Amino acid sequence: MDFEPEVLQRNIALQQNELELIKVQKEAGRATELAVKQFSAQLMRTKSLEYEIGQQIIVAENQLNVITGSFPGTIVRSNFSDQLKLPAVLTAGLPSSLLNRRPDILFAEWQLQAAGADVNAARAAFLPQLTITPYIGMSAFNPRLLISPESIAVGALSGLMAPVFQQKQIQAAYQISLANNKVAYYEYEKVALRAVQEAVTDMKAIDNLRNSIDLKAQETNELKEGLKVAGDLYNSGFATYLEIITAQRNVLDAELQQIILMNQMMLAAVDLYRSLGGGWE
Numbered sequence: 001m002d003f004e005p006e007v008l009q010r011n012i013a014l015q016q017n018e019l020e021l022i023k024v025q026k027e028a029g030r031a032t033e034l035a036v037k038q039f040s041a042q043l044m045r046t047k048s049l050e051y052e053i054g055q056q057i058i059v060a061e062n063q064l065n066v067i068t069g070s071f072p073g074t075i076v077r078s079n080f081s082d083q084l085k086l087p088a089v090l091t092a093g094l095p096s097s098l099l100n101r102r103p104d105i106l107f108a109e110w111q112l113q114a115a116g117a118d119v120n121a122a123r124a125a126f127l128p129q130l131t132i133t134p135y136i137g138m139s140a141f142n143p144r145l146l147i148s149p150e151s152i153a154v155g156a157l158s159g160l161m162a163p164v165f166q167q168k169q170i171q172a173a174y175q176i177s178l179a180n181n182k183v184a185y186y187e188y189e190k191v192a193l194r195a196v197q198e199a200v201t202d203m204k205a206i207d208n209l210r211n212s213i214d215l216k217a218q219e220t221n222e223l224k225e226g227l228k229v230a231g232d233l234y235n236s237g238f239a240t241y242l243e244i245i246t247a248q249r250n251v252l253d254a255e256l257q258q259i260i261l262m263n264q265m266m267l268a269a270v271d272l273y274r275s276l277g278g279g280w281e
Contacts, residue, residue: 003259003262004053004256004259005050005053005054005057007252007255007256007259008046008049008050008053008252008256009050011046011248011251011252011255012043012046012047012050014248015039015042015043015046015248016043018039018244018248019036019039019040019043022035022036022039022241023036031241035241038241038242038245039241039245042245042248042249046252049256061073061074061075094132094133094199094203094276095132096132096196098132098276098277099132099192099195099196099199099275099276099277100123100277101276101277101278102195102275102276102277103277104191104194104195105191105192105195105277107191108184108187108188108191108192109122109123109188111184111187111188112184112185112188114184115183115184122185122188122189122192132196132199132200132203133200133203195275198271198275199272199275199276201275202268202269202271202272202275203272205264205265205268205271206265206268206269206272209261209264209265209268210265212261213258213261213262213265216254216257216258216261217258219254220251220254220255220258223247223250223251223254224251226247226250227244227247227248227250227251230243230244230247231244
């Protein structure tokens with residue numbers, strides 16, 4: 001969001017110069033009043049966008065001030081260009097073991113322990129030692145249910161020498177333990193698959209947005225070159241003022257869209273940080 005005022009101010013300066021030029025051409029009889037009005041309207045549109053973005057920045061700053069317990073005011077910025085460089089590891093891949101830090105994974109493991117299940121076996125089945133990348137498929141998992149009731153049965157069968165009237169109670173306790181064991185495994189499987197799905201989705205979003213930003217940057221450069229050509233053609237009498245206005249608007253829209261994509265990529269990185277239970281370091 002902080003890059004948008006810079007883009008708008010640069011375009012306002014450009015459009016202001018174009019407006020002054022078209023006024024001079026009108027005085028010389030090379031342009032009409034309609035052209036002046038069109039360039040003026042374009043300038044007013046861009047200035048209006050500047051105020052809209054300024055209000056959005058104020059709202060965001062005040063929200064952050066509330067969170068930090070501060071009064072409304074401008075928040076000092078750091079070097080955003082450095083922060084926009086995401087670690088290369090996000091493209092290379094991340095170990096699935098990072099998911100073990102997620103609160104829902106930890107809670108599911110506690111449920112496994114409470115049910116007497118093997119947590120390590122569950123991890124091996126549902127979170128194998130693999131690398132999470134934007135291109136991983138869910139088929140890379142082997143989420144088979146590794147329920148080993150024998151360990152529970154040992155504890156139950158050890159009481160077979162107990163009096164006959166206690167055997168029904170032992171069998172009931174065994175069935176309850178086995179059911180709790182299954183429920184815990186199923187819950188862990190569900191949580192593990194959701195964790196991997198979220199991480200893969202966020203990494204894919206970052207990858208797609210990075211590619212989209214690169215293409216949008218190329219588009220912006222092409223539009224800027226087109227704007228220069230439109231100016232030269234207009235001065236030579238081979239283009240109309242409407243073509244210049246359209247070219248200016250296309251450049252501005254492309255630059256603003258590029259910033260929006262950059263914001264979306266950073267938000268996707270924040271989502272990935274959450275999906276991994278606290279980051280990728």
